[in-house]
Amino acid sequence: MAIHYSYPSLLIKQLFDRGTCTYTYLLINSKTQEAAIIDPVKEQFNRDVKMIEELGVELIYTIETHVHADHSTSSGMLRQNTGAQIVFAHVADIQAIDIRIKDGDELALGDYVIKAISTPGHTSGCMSYYVDGMVFTGDALFIRGCGRTDFQHGDSAMLYDSITQKLFSLPDETRVYPCHDYNGRAESTIGEEKQWNPRIGQGNSKEKFIAIMDNLNLAIPKKINEAIPANTSCGINFNPQYYVHEDFSMDDLYKVWRENNADELIVDNRTPEEFAEGHIPRCKNIPLGTEDQYIEELTQYKRVYIYCRSGRRAQTALTNLSIMGLENLICISHSGLPNWIDAGYQINTPQ
Numbered sequence: 001m002a003i004h005y006s007y008p009s010l011l012i013k014q015l016f017d018r019g020t021c022t023y024t025y026l027l028i029n030s031k032t033q034e035a036a037i038i039d040p041v042k043e044q045f046n047r048d049v050k051m052i053e054e055l056g057v058e059l060i061y062t063i064e065t066h067v068h069a070d071h072s073t074s075s076g077m078l079r080q081n082t083g084a085q086i087v088f089a090h091v092a093d094i095q096a097i098d099i100r101i102k103d104g105d106e107l108a109l110g111d112y113v114i115k116a117i118s119t120p121g122h123t124s125g126c127m128s129y130y131v132d133g134m135v136f137t138g139d140a141l142f143i144r145g146c147g148r149t150d151f152q153h154g155d156s157a158m159l160y161d162s163i164t165q166k167l168f169s170l171p172d173e174t175r176v177y178p179c180h181d182y183n184g185r186a187e188s189t190i191g192e193e194k195q196w197n198p199r200i201g202q203g204n205s206k207e208k209f210i211a212i213m214d215n216l217n218l219a220i221p222k223k224i225n226e227a228i229p230a231n232t233s234c235g236i237n238f239n240p241q242y243y244v245h246e247d248f249s250m251d252d253l254y255k256v257w258r259e260n261n262a263d264e265l266i267v268d269n270r271t272p273e274e275f276a277e278g279h280i281p282r283c284k285n286i287p288l289g290t291e292d293q294y295i296e297e298l299t300q301y302k303r304v305y306i307y308c309r310s311g312r313r314a315q316t317a318l319t320n321l322s323i324m325g326l327e328n329l330i331c332i333s334h335s336g337l338p339n340w341i342d343a344g345y346q347i348n349t350p351q
């Protein structure tokens with residue numbers, strides 16, 4: 001059940017991936033229960049989906065600040081699981097996204113507005129996002145630091161301009177939330193960074209900033225060769241449209257069931273208790289979360305059709321199985337057993 005807060009506000013959940021020191025932010029409009037997630041990490045997909053479900057919020061957007069080199073995004077999986085739209089800067093030139101955002105564009109989260117601020121320099125397609133006195137700076141501005149500029153079309157002079165002309169023109173009290181922190185700090189303010197950022201604070205010149213950036217001598221990120229290709233396809237290596245058939249109804253499933261082909265399998269992924277109360281004849285019960293035990297068996301089929309009650313669990317199973325490498329799946333989203341029963345099709349019930 002959704003948690004309802006007694007006063008309307010924008011809530012921020014700051015989430016951390018220890019492996020890559022990445023911050024993910026879940027923004028919730030507590031009045032409308034709409035949410036956006038910024039820079040979700042693939043390894044934390046289950047944590048984030050669980051939180052979204054527990055809080056009972058509807059994920060509207062999954063927003064990327066840039067193409068990350070150190071970790072893979074879960075945006076594609078989140079879209080598949082929740083229907084959220086993927087937001088990426090248009091100049092990042094990423095395929096299979098829903099909203100190509102430009103400098104100054106706005107995203108509505110209920111009555112809050114998330115405004116895109118183009119802040120290139122760490123990469124050529126970096127975007128920061130401002131909402132309600134907070135700015136999510138990606139890898140442009142860190143707490144007492146900034147993103148590196150030595151790959152992905154990085155440009156120190158451009159980053160200097162982005163920070164000093166765009167971010168530092170925000171009010172001093174604006175709270176700063178970066179994509180990473182390696183020293184245990186969670187947030188800062190524009191005023192603090194203007195004063196104390198050792199690379200760019202206290203009016204440091206562009207020349208001095210470039211000299212600092214040129215001499216960082218950082219190691220190349222360990223995951224760069226897998227992360228950049230993965231992130232340019234939103235962290236997924238399949239075409240989600242091939243798998244999620246939103247128009248695939250229980251009537252279509254009935255045709256599959258009637259043909260009864262040996263190389264096709266219908267899976268019910270509700271709990272064993274729900275399954276026992278009634279299910280489509282000849283289908284197999286694979287309760288959500290147990291998919292890994294059935295991989296070998298499921299690969300034998302040309303097509304596997306997954307249904308549940310409303311379609312939501314079937315979509316989650318499809319994501320789980322896709323990650324495990326299955327390519328023969330069709331998930332019946334937006335409908336389920338009640339629709340089958342309403343259409344008058346037969347079910348197996350306890351004797």
Ligand SMILES: [Fe+2]
Nearest residue numbers: 067068069139
């Ligand atoms: Fe980055």
